[in-house]
Amino acid sequence: METHELYHELYSEEIGKTARTRLLAWRIVLGVLAAGLVLGMVLFCVNADPIEPGTQQLKATVFLVLGGWLGLFLLFHSLSPASRENKHILRMRQEDGETETYEGRIRCGEKPEYIPGSVPVFRVRLEDDPHDGKALLRKSAAKSFPREGQLKLQIKNGFIIAWQEAER
Amino acid sequence: MRKRSIFDRVPLYLLWALFAVLLTMGLFQLVTDTGRQNKLTLMVNAQEVQDVALMRKLAEDLPDGIRMIKVRPFSYAMLSESSLKEADMWLIRESDFERFLPDFGPVAGYKENHPEHDYHTVKNGEDEIWGVKVYDAASGSGALKEYVGYAPAEGETPEDWYLVFNPSSLHIGKNGQDTAAFTLAERLLTLP
Structure with a gap:
């Protein structure tokens, strides 16, 4: 393995x-x-x-x-x-908030988005999510984040707070 | 939403530039000028005036109580209307007496004490308006020739030039004030 x-x-x-x-x-x-x-x-x-x-x-x-x-x-x-x-x-x-876990394919947006008053983010599509969900990835954390792949994510308040590559 | 570029903030940068210009002007005005009570101003109605050179010369020996002497051409009044009326002395041609007569007034304490100079006198109602001669056109002799362009414009007649005191000056001995303007006049009349 x-x-x-x-x-x-x-x-x-x-x-x-x-x-x-x-x-x-x-x-x-x-x-x-x-x-x-x-x-x-x-x-x-x-x-x-x-x-x-x-x-x-x-x-x-x-x-x-x-x-x-x-x-x-x-x-x-x-x-x-x-x-x-x-x-x-x-x-x-x-902040308190519910932490969700997602495991599956992801595709990260190519260009960052700039929300007034907040940090620049990438929109990450959760391709295996039944609700066609999306999560936000802080731009400064995106350097090592894969553009696409099979990942395990922890999401809180819509933001990805932790990730790792999914076990095969 | 796209990232804000530097060009989105150009108005702000321009505003800063304007603010900086005005602030610097104000600061320099504050540090390089002083109130009328510590300053003498001479306005010269000539096309050519070596104002900086004359100011540096006069700064070598300031009258008591005076921190600076400003020499300005009349054209300076375009920037500051009050500068003409607030000057302590005017250096003008003989023909200017008629033109500026309403601004002149009687001044005592100098002419009586300096009979050795030549004067030009004009009547303004009951008042006697006078100026002390600085330059004689006929002989070409006089003071301040290195600093003032006495030569007339093309087509004009050469004229004598006179120093006239402003009756509202704070330095002509009125109401117990100093006579620094008179001291300056004596100095000016000795300069080549």
Whole structure:
């Protein structure tokens, strides 16, 4: 009999800790960026030439515009997703809910879906489910998840919380 | 639902840029300017004014109680309407007296103490409006030639130039105030 991969837990304590650390890291990065912008502006103002402030003012403006754009980019593309991910994982770990088990063929969607205010997910079709069911797979957990195959899933509140390859 | 791309947030990025521009303008205005009580402003009605060079020269020796001296061409008033009326002194041509007469008023304490200078006097009702001569067109001699373009525009007649004090200045010795504007005038008249 062939051996299969180990049981994959998608909302383990370790995963929760990683999500918290990632969120904290991005908060620190943005905090440092904000502090840097403030400090930079203070320095520009202190070094301003009262007779001909134009050049310093232009530099300060460019500095603040670009710094702010970088901050906005990191906020929307790094901190915000990290925050949503952390919130989602925490909620899934803390929430009560019935855990269902499914064993059978699955087919994972090709493109992730983006639900406002939540984490990006893949829609996984449970092909052997008599009710033609679907489950959601957190995008960040999808790297090692097979596109299709025979799997054993644990599903809670519509999300796949653990999986392993089904025994043949 | 598709992933929001960076282009969906362009209005927000533009808004930040606008905010940054306004904030920087405000901050620099705050740190590079000061109130009228600590500042002297000279407005020059000339096409060519080496305002920066003149400001740097005057900054070498500021009158007591004055933190900065601003020199601005009259065209600056397009950005700030009050800048003309709030200036302490105006450097104008002789023909400008008629044009700006309503804004002029009597100023005491300088002409009487400096009879050595030449003056141009105009009557405005019962008031005597005067300016101290800075540049003589006939001889081409005078002060501030390195900083002010006295030459007239094509087709215009060369004119004498005068320094006129604003009667609402805070530095002409009214009501116990300082006479820093008079001190500045004396300094200006010595500059080449």
